[in-house]
Amino acid sequence: MLTTFKTDLKPFEDLANSFAAKELTKKVEEHDKYPFGEFFTGVVNKMYDVGFLGATLPEELGGIGGSISTLCVILERICRADSSAGGIIFTNALAQQIMLASGDENLAKKIFPKAKTASDFLVAFPSYTDPAHAPKLPDAVKAGRGYTVTGSLELLVLGSLASKALVPARTKGDTSYSFFLVDLDDAGMEKSEPVFTLGLHACPAVDVTMKGVKAKLIGEQGNGGVYFNKVSSRMNLAAAAMNAGIMKGSLGEAMAYSKERFQGGREIINWSEVSMLLAGMTIKADVAEMCVTQACLALEQGGDNRASACISASLHIHELACEAVTDGVQVLGGNGYMKDYGQEKRYRDARQIQALLGAAPMKKIDLVRGLAGLD
């Protein structure tokens, strides 16, 4: 729908569609076996080659210079097929956006334009948290011209794929935290095996323990929260686009199945209760698509409430998605519960995506406090 209003994005939509059809759709179950099966390294390399890993990165930094709308279009289409691939695109974009939000383009110039491989281009990030709400963050200490970071982080997404990570840490005396760029091959860096999680199996995350890891400060000390908040609303919208895509995927599979599966002597779509389930899913998927579109347009046109519009759209879409994918399994009955079909994966992935950028209730509290000017 967004490409109806912004026709310049149509080529990205087509590219994402063809990529999904060629590289993802037929191997979703196989890719989802990770970490107990092979990782789809070839797919990640191809995502890098076509530019998905730098969707919102300026061209001079090695990206394709797209807007958040570009990212949403790509993510929505990719996640219709396999949201693990979407999770990789999302996390890298999030790390890039925070680096750019700090105003320190020099650092980005040293990383992205010089990258030769996907691994060089990827930056790991703890995508499932808002560091401001984290019970505990690593500590950062000034050491010479740089810093060292000590402490632990859970679910550092892409930690097993990337060579660098953007990590939040607290410096003594500061009220807020700071972001640091660390080398994942640093001698003081200890990484776990990929953590097995509910969904997005092929978007791996690791737990890390850092002991005096050399770190480069991003932007200014104590400003991590400022940078995070700068990108939070639009990246929440990008996460919502992922779930909007999942809903479309779930609806598509449910529709197709209900036209083929017989029960009581007729295709199940011809039983009105199944139609009601499908109608509910359609309404939710359409509303989600409209919310993403409108929020993207609001972001681009500016306006006082654009940040809250993005967060509201995001929270609403995630809730719709979790309901829709549950019904998506239900339409397929026992088959929907089996890995031979895509619905059970969507059921898991939608909840995993809902947790991106922090727990939903905390976002709701922040939304109101922000609007009321309490923070």
Add this chain to the structure above:
Amino acid sequence: MLSCSEVTARLKEFPKFEDMYLSLPYAPHMPAHMVKQTKEVVAIARKFNEEVARPRAVELDRKTHEDPDYMPWELVELANRWGFYSMWIPKMFGGKGYNMPSMSYFSEEVGSVCLGIMNVIGVHYLGVAGVMASANTSLSRRIIGDVVQGEKTGKPCLIALATTEPGAGTDVEETELVDKGKVTCHARKVEGGYIVNGTKVFISMGHVSSWTVLYAYSDLKRPSETSVGLMVKTGTKGFSFGTHENKMGQRVCPASVLVFEDCFIPDDQVLFDEERVRKFTKKPFREISQRYIDYVVAATRAGVGAFGVGAARGAFEAALKYASETEVHGRLLINNEWVQCMLAEMYKNVALGRLAYIEANYANSHRGLYKMLQLKPFYYYLLLMPQAYFDNVVAPLLEKESSQKLMGRLYYEWAKDADQRCCSGWGSLAKVAGTDIGITNCQMALELMGQTGLRQDAGVEKLLRDAKLVQIYEGTNQLNRLNMFKCLIAPVVPQARVFEE
């Protein structure tokens, strides 16, 4: 204020008093000993959780991902050693004779830790119900005797029940639908037995069961009038296992594909067919088939409701622990009003789900499958008489044709339609209520716990995966809603037609 006749008339108005208030009239008739026994069952479940289920749940789930062909032999042996496979089998059949409603409480307790492990224990009783509801006391005694013997020898003997087919899930649960469905499991009557051909799918614990209650049809064009119940022993020629399904959750409990190719089942393993049924009732066989299904599912759906409540409770307990231990901005989460309200909502969900299965149990206890076992005199007779008495005096009686006729008449000739509808409707109600709140609470726990909830090693995401299945098996919740309508609402609307839109 009102005459007795007017009170009676008022209470017959819809919804009938007897169909809406179950615990109120029936609780006083409950044998007092049931409370003591149920307390013991809950305590056993908690001990089992501490010693077996909790230490293994997450690890076994991971193992099943590493090895999709994993089979829970060790778990089955443990459950066998704990005596769970004969715990709710009546003493006259050689079991321990714990009261049937207590199994729901057990299911909630163990289900709150792991629905997969609970199903490794619980789905055996779907098979047991399938055997017992046939009124074939002789064959029941023989099959269940194997279960009891399996506990004594340490070689577990479990019973699976196979109805679902590749092209028919919902259809096989209703005689109204089955004639229009695509059933293919054919039982051809031959000299001395039946020859079976066909496939059954999604059969919980099929691979690890010794006996399977097989629901087949002697005429695939008229399945509702020609259903046949057969007991098939694992290893029988012509019976093999196909794929082991790759499920999202409850992975420790395998879902099997059962394949029958010219599989001969002798007459003495026929649980029921029209010929047998004619010995005790002249009612249309189609009606008897539906009644058999209803007896089984009215009891087992209440149990699945308890499974759902277990998931809801597991989610609540995980959320409570997390909120009690996690600080955000220097304050424990649990000291935020919104968290307290969220936890209260989850607690409420658990309580309401539990009330639903308790009511369904009252229906089954006083108007359904185990009505006889809950009659006070009979309950205490079973409780107090020594096992040797049942083995030596009662068992031979169960072999007699007259006993089977009596049981058949009790269950199928004399049972009231209204009682059947009440039990079946409430079974569905409990199933829908419990399983829906299972998903609701798991979702709430995940939202509260953020990234911690996503980790497989934290156990909560597994609850969400496990919980989804209970909205599907024992009839999808959509089918169960329709059954509720059919049993509890439609009887007062003469023009209402179910499954006929």
